[in-house]
Amino acid sequence: MHELSIAHSIVAMVSESAERMPSAQIHEVRLRVGALAGVTTGALLFCYDIATQDTQLAGSKLVVKDLAVIIFCPQCRQERELPGVQSFRCPVCDTPSGDIRQGRELEIESVVVDEYAST
Ligand SMILES: [Zn+2]
The missing domain is CATH 3.30.2320.50 (hypothetical protein PF0899 fold)
Known part of the structure; x- marks a missing residue:
């Protein structure tokens, strides 16, 4: 698994x-x-x-x-947080982006x- x-x-x-603190x-x-x-x-x-x-x-x-997931939108020139992982499009302007920042x-x-x- x-x-x-x-x-x-x-x-x-x-x-x-943790090896340096064996009692921890x-x-x-x-x-x-x-x-x-x-x-x-x-x-x-x-x-x-x-x-x-x-x-x-x-x-x-x-x-x-x-x-x-956060992508960089080339259209908005901003990082945008995606609501899911289904599509890599800017949630604001719908421009696709493969520039994954997080x-x-x-x-x-x-x-x-x-x-x-x-x-
Ligand atoms: Zn955008």
């Missing part, structure tokens, strides 16, 4: 950066996922629980921040460790 391999790479990345409890991992990243949030959350078992991330929470992200935004956690 696609999401499971993503979950495993998240665990690998976070574990690596990972509280939360915040992920930025673009609408074009091809990730199903529900499936990823499910796989995250499996992938974190018996790791330093066990019991931590995965928070997924969904990012809408929506392909799949990256860890931050990791909340209990030592620093305030929530």
Whole structure:
């Protein structure tokens, strides 16, 4: 499953950066996922629980921040947020654009460790 391999790479990345603080409890991992990243949030959350078992991330929470697709409209000369991923046309003037400025992200935004956690 696609999401499971993503979950495993998240665990690998976070574990690596947490190596310097072996006693730290990972509280939360915040992920930025673009609408074009091809990730199903529900499936990823499910796989995250499996992938974190018996790791330093066990019991931590995965928070997924969904990012809408933003294209640059050559007609309006502005970045426009698309309501969906079905068509890549400016929602204001209907000009097609392939100039994607946001929506392909799949990256860890931050990791909340209990030592620093305030929530
Ligand atoms: Zn436009």
